[in-house]
Amino acid sequence: MSTQKRILVTGSAGRIGRAVVAELVSRGHHVVGLDVNPTSGLPSAQSVVASLTDVDALRRAATDAAAIVHLAATPDDAQFPRGTPPNDGDNFLSDLVPNNVVGPYQIMEAARVLKVPRVILASTGQVIAEHLTDGKVPVTPESPLRPRYLYACTKVFLEALGRVYAREHGIEVLAVRLGWCPRAGQEEEFRQSPFGKDVYLSPGDAGRFFAAAVAVPKLPPFAVVYASSRYVHRHTFDLSSARELLGWEPRDQWAVGSGQ
Template identity: 30%
Template sequence: MATVLITGAAGRVAGQLRPGLEGLDLRVTDRRDVQGWDGAEVVVGDLSDPAFAAKAVDGVDAVVHLAASPNPSAPWADLRSPNVDTVATVLDAALAAGVAKVVLATSVHVMGGYVRPGGAVVDPSWPARPCCRYGATKAFAEAYGSVVAASGGTSVVCLRLGLCRQTPTTTSNIAEWLAPADLQRLVRAALAAEVRYGAYFGVSANTRRLFDLSNARADLGYEPLFDSEVFADEVRPGPAGLCTVTHSAPPPV
């Protein structure tokens, strides 16, 4: 049985992922107490500490790295340690330990600069164009992951997650919605795929498409089942565009 480390296990996304991990031998970690992971090995500590990161990844076959600051409006001072320094520490520890795969949670905000009302569906192969500092940190994570994947035996699969909740919250995130069951399906597909490195959008099969899932379907075998359109008449209005930080800015030249 494969042993998988889940980081950020006390967070909201990890809680939604948990039901989809049956059959795996789990180790989970966070900086605070972890609840709801019965049967998993729990290790509490700060992954920005290289010694703790090395301990956390020791003996695992794969890492699903969810630990991060999730706030797109956060200033750089709040993002640098969890989203830049820590992701590098975890990837370096995984590489040094010979971990076979890291599934790295990034964000649709990596490509949010392309999103405009009525604009083209965003191709995952386009160059990164973050819409905020948070998106920039996730672009760094993808770039660092590509270096790690190219330099040793650890493969890195980057999942550009959208809004993972039971339902969309506003019209501004109805196209980036990721149903929890589709999150589970996506992560299991990423863990099983034979991919050295890749970046893939993590959204559901939404009628209002912003992000192209073609490479996720082809490389990972990801087939989302849910569509945010069923909630379209229920969600409250939201700002145009993807990111509240820059949605009112003119398109970059």
């Protein structure tokens, strides 16, 4: 099998997407990005500007892909826990359902119909958030789900969806519970977090993680792994399954890459 592959990266214009695209391109892969915003670092013919809910555009972009790296999502809650009425809006129906529930469904459907053999789904450490606040660490893929808010509930759905499509349709699905790669505007929240530096994920480690997930010849039908950079104080994410399945090891530690 050729080591250079056609890879669809969704959410390719985002914080993690840009790092993943750069790493895959540097390894010689033919990368197609799909995002509602143009993807920097790709020729315009390989930067599909479309939503996940545009099924035709998504399927054209996914045609002949050896793998889909699915990152596109609304990456957090807005205003949850909810305020007092009338200030009790959140982004569940407006953003989380179309982007994080319907979107992954369309990804798995595209993989099924087009026979894409591997899908790597971006989940989050927020699906086990209670363990972090309770100090029940290191968390493993077997730790009981303890979602933080509604965004985390959509990622629980994403993981379940991946398991079902893997079992019923023979697609290799890897769900990765990503650590925290702070986006612009999250600096203060990150600084105040008691565990932020221990779950920090540098853009470089994120890029190398997804490149390893694309390159490994064989994966189990379905697996959950964690991905973070090296912890600073407390061992928080058990990275052994990523190490064993992908041969991936983080190189960085907070604050390498935080200014990128």
